[in-house]
Amino acid sequence: MLEQVDVDKKMSKDEYEKKMESLSTRLGELQRKCREQKIPVMVTFDGVDAAGKGTMINRVIQFLDPRGYRVFTTGKAGEEERMRPYFWRFFTKTPEKGRMHIFDQSWYRGVYEGEIGEKDATEFEKMLIQDGTLIVKFFLLISAKEQKKRLEKMEKDEDTRWRVCKQEKENNKNYAECLKRQDSILVHSDIAESPWVIVESTDKLYAACKIVSTLVTRMEEALQAGRSPQKEAAGLPETEECFRNGVLHGIDLSKSMTKEEYQAEKKKLQKKLRSLHNQMYLKRLPVVLAFEGWDAGGKGGAIKRLTQAMDPRGYEVVPTASPNDIEKAHHYLWRFWEKFPKAGHMAIFDRTWYGRVLVERVEGFATESEWKRAYREINDMEEQITNAGGILLKFWMHIDKDEQERRFHEREQIPEKQWKITDEDWRNRARWDDYEKAVDEMILRTSTESAPWIVVEGNSKYYARIKVLKTVVDAIEQKLKEMS
Incomplete structure (x- = not known):
């Protein structure tokens, strides 16, 4: 040429x-x-x-x-x-x-x-x-x-x-x-x-x-x-048949743990995490933790047990709300790239870029071509994180419908928890089946070798928090060994 x-x-x-x-x-x-x-x-x-x-x-x-x-x-x-x-x-x-x-x-x-x-x-x-x-x-x-x-x-x-x-x-x-x-x-x-x-x-x-x-x-x-987003749907097969009774259908939500077992494991794992967080900084290892899940699924509780063990100067918790006007004026992944951690630090996302294939898909905020295209875009982005030597762990906090209803009512009855429950939570619950289908497809299309989804059995809060802690500790430990 x-x-x-x-x-x-x-x-x-x-x-x-x-x-x-x-x-x-x-x-x-x-x-x-x-x-x-x-x-x-x-x-x-x-x-x-x-x-x-x-x-x-x-x-x-x-x-x-x-x-x-x-x-x-x-x-x-x-x-x-x-x-x-x-x-x-x-x-x-x-x-x-x-x-x-x-x-x-x-x-x-x-x-x-x-x-x-x-x-x-x-x-x-x-x-x-x-x-x-x-x-x-x-x-x-x-x-x-x-x-x-x-x-x-x-x-x-x-x-x-x-x-x-x-x-x-x-x-x-x-x-x-x-x-x-x-x-x-x-x-x-x-x-x-x-x-x-x-x-x-x-x-x-x-x-x-x-x-x-x-x-x-x-x-x-x-x-x-009239330049506008292109409408290709990336040739995905129909989701109605492919993802009915998928990943979430077979999750055993009866797994549990006693309070005594929980306290003992939490103490041990948090001590390990405290040490690993320091090593992570010294080795310049970036870590991204992404939390998704049902409303009242336990994301906040799991994140709190992680941060209790770490120096706040070395991590950031990123809550994800609806995009503001500046964020809407960019590609939907822009606001997440802005928050990715530098080497040696950790970013913890409470809700993530997967909103494009969950709430935006189900509620119609994204067009069909946009959310279908997002699976490939997300996989490419996550590959950039892991190819750069980082750890990316994605947690789906899973509970059943009955447990969610119990937690909703509990929030309504306890004054210090009432802020956690909104009319939107009840509206989302009414579309449980639509969201479940979207979650199944999300997990199957975006669970990769370098960034697999970890489904956390969350009906027992104790069990869920320990599973998250242990998964994070094991992943950082393993990566540090590979780096040494």
Whole structure:
């Protein structure tokens, strides 16, 4: 792809000014229209070293309303970014609906450097596209000779000398080899909805005009299409037959434990967890605990017994409510990526990203295509966590209908527990069968080798709390052994 490109294309200043007069005005108009239609736009600039990414970004933003865009430097990862899964620094920077975010390097840099695979990068991109994001990808190209000339010029200038590093000089010496690797990545990630745009960048006027012209065309196409989340349902089989009387149907809820047994086990396990929490920090092991379950299923009680044993500076409990306006303006997983822990810390989610395939599915807050697509998106996200060396434990706190009713009435009768019961809890209970089917499908579709679901038999609170504690202790212990 790249070897055939004529990098020396040129444009006269007169022609540039003539074309840009109309293009620049049009780009500003399209930015406003995208804001009105709530279309998020991501623009990425990749390319060979010294091709002029910063210069081109500067040319583009001159024609934009500064209140509607943001530029991100995403080259070398900072310390905070290195302590989290690779895509954390990109997902947390995705634009809300109607805004434009510009990146001076894309996630494909991670493919080039061997941090992630090509499939990881393209799946991330497709997920955003399917959610309605317009992605425009530029690759700026100059010849080895031009690259060497620019590097030498920068090195001679005191103001730009710091930008030339040893690696860039090595890349210039090995230009053909580097280009071959970049070419392979471009070929395998040339997605139909977001194709690569190769920008011949020897002449800066020509390059700037091509970039702005491309942006105008792509934004016009998106506005014409009325960019919105795509409707593919990912080819899932019908759930009515596949998941009737599924996982939850066979759970033995008679398991129990005496108070004396519970107190003895709790003391032993919490002591272990206290020690493991310190080791976890020293070894820089990130841990994510995800709690789902029936209303009154015991999530809060299980979480409390975990946190009693740990230093509060090393964990965060993340309660998940209905999304606010800012969260609604992003991809539904954005708010969870924001809360994923850095290495050595723990995040405990009280309700999770699985709301998309549970309450949003059952109550109709998500379209069928959205919740069906979510199984793959969630599996991909969780794989990012475990591939980065983290632990992810997902608990379903399971009780039966009779036990739930008993706990509801208990909450209504005890003043200090009345805040826990709402009309919504009773409404959800009336749709128990619909939720049970959704839970069965959720567990079967998202229980993976690296992030399996743990169904906790919860009719006995004592038994449930000890099972959660023991599962967490065993998982951290095992992971620390593997790391030593």
